[in-house]
Amino acid sequence: xxxxxxxxxxxxxxxxxxxxxxxxxxxxxxxxxxxxxxxxxxxxxxxxxxxxxxxxxxxxxxxxxxxxxxxxxxxxxxxxxxxxxxxxxxxxxxxxxxxxxxxxxxxxxxxxxxxxxxxxxxxxxxxxxxxxxxxxxxxxxxx
Amino acid sequence: xxxxxxxxxxxxxxxxxxxxxxxxxxxxxxxxxxxxxxxxxxxxxxxxxxxxxxxxxxxxxxxxxxxxxxxxxxxxxxxxxxxxxxxxxxxxxxxxxxxxxxxxxxxxxxxxxxxxxxxxxxxxxxxxxxxxxxxxxxxxxxx
Numbered sequence: 001x002x003x004x005x006x007x008x009x010x011x012x013x014x015x016x017x018x019x020x021x022x023x024x025x026x027x028x029x030x031x032x033x034x035x036x037x038x039x040x041x042x043x044x045x046x047x048x049x050x051x052x053x054x055x056x057x058x059x060x061x062x063x064x065x066x067x068x069x070x071x072x073x074x075x076x077x078x079x080x081x082x083x084x085x086x087x088x089x090x091x092x093x094x095x096x097x098x099x100x101x102x103x104x105x106x107x108x109x110x111x112x113x114x115x116x117x118x119x120x121x122x123x124x125x126x127x128x129x130x131x132x133x134x135x136x137x138x139x140x141x142x143x
Numbered sequence: 144x145x146x147x148x149x150x151x152x153x154x155x156x157x158x159x160x161x162x163x164x165x166x167x168x169x170x171x172x173x174x175x176x177x178x179x180x181x182x183x184x185x186x187x188x189x190x191x192x193x194x195x196x197x198x199x200x201x202x203x204x205x206x207x208x209x210x211x212x213x214x215x216x217x218x219x220x221x222x223x224x225x226x227x228x229x230x231x232x233x234x235x236x237x238x239x240x241x242x243x244x245x246x247x248x249x250x251x252x253x254x255x256x257x258x259x260x261x262x263x264x265x266x267x268x269x270x271x272x273x274x275x276x277x278x279x280x281x282x283x284x285x286x
Contacts, residue, residue: 001221005212005231034211034233041207041259043186045233064184068177068255069148070213070231078144088148088213090177090188112211114257116184 003034008049008071008110010034018048018056025124025143028054028103037117044117049110050074050103058100058141059122063115065093067101071110074103077141080134085109098125098133100141146177151192151214151253153177161191161199168267168286171197171246180260187260192253193217193246201243201284202265206258208236210244214253217246220284223277228252241268241276243284 003010010032018029028051035045049071050056058077067076073086077100078093085091085101091111093099103109125133125143133141146153153175161172171194178188192214193199201220210219216229220243221236228234228244234254236242246252268276268286276284 001224001235002219002226002228003233003235005229005233008231010231010233035209035235035257038207040205040238041186041209041257043184043257045209045211045257062183064181066178066184066188068188068213070211076145081144083145085145086148088151088153090146090148090153092144092146092178095183112255114178114184114186114188 008047026055026057027142029056034112042117044115046113046115047110048101048113049108050101052103052107053105055102055142056100057122057124058098058143059124060096060098061120061122062095063119064095065091065099066114067091067093068112069109070112072103072108074101074107074109075140076101077137080137082136082140098137102142151190153190166200169198169200170285172199177255185260187258189256189258190253191244191256192251193244195246195250196248198245198285199243200265200267201241201286202267203239203241204263204265205238206262207238208234208242209257210234210236211255212252213255215246215251217244217250217252218283219244220280223280225279225283241280245285
């Protein structure tokens with residue numbers, strides 16, 4: 001009924017790698033699923049934590065994200081906007097919009113991320129996608 | 144894209160009364176809707192803040208709540224359990240389960256609450272419901 005929080009871990013919740021497939025398109029990030037969805041509320045609430053200097057995968061997909069920062073600070077790319085984010089800021093990532101979260105070099109970035117249980121797989125940028133990015137985005141992203 | 148947070152208010156988000164219908168079954172509580180739902184993610188993310196000594200309505204309904212505390216502390220009733228809650232604790236309220244959130248006398252209780260957009264109306268306890276409560280619950284609740 002209550003998942004008790006202690007230092008960004010929760011009772012009864014396992015800490016997982018961000019993605020099971022490994023890869024070099026992300027860095028220093030963990031995932032905890034705080035709510036895994038039920039038929040009448042088929043969404044997942046996950047907590048992701050990016051260690052200082054780390055980042056999530058740059059990707060896009062059909063499903064939306066609603067993200068709420070609960071620890072530290074960093075920057076986010078959504079589409080072609082790059083914005084600083086910090087405590088309790090709420091980020092809306094629309095469908096098929098490039099996005100990447102990056103922690104500050106000297107701070108964690110921890111956030112709640114809301115998604116539908118039924119969702120498509122992310123698409124990562126290919127060479128032609130990277131060539132099509134605005135220069136300020138290309139300079140920001142880590143792929 | 145980013146709703147910027149400042150002192151538990153967010154850019155572009157209005158602060159509303161907890162419930163539009165008024166009433167004395169709740170006390171000192173506000174509501175802000177941080178995400179109002181879209182067809183592919185038909186849920187709402189609301190921030191409720193209960194001032195010191197205040198409380199939400201005691202109620203039950205078919206829809207689930209997933210609640211994450213982001214400010215202060217208090218207590219929650221879920222079913223016949225009463226538990227202290229504080230920063231980042233996650234509370235799962237199952238369907239048709241009596242629940243009430245109460246702030247501490249000297250602290251706010253602020254929490255994110257996730258619900259489906261399509262949901263039933265809450266049911267408030269009638270005299271016969273109150274008579275059927277365990278004594279520790281009856282002593283706790285404010286109706």
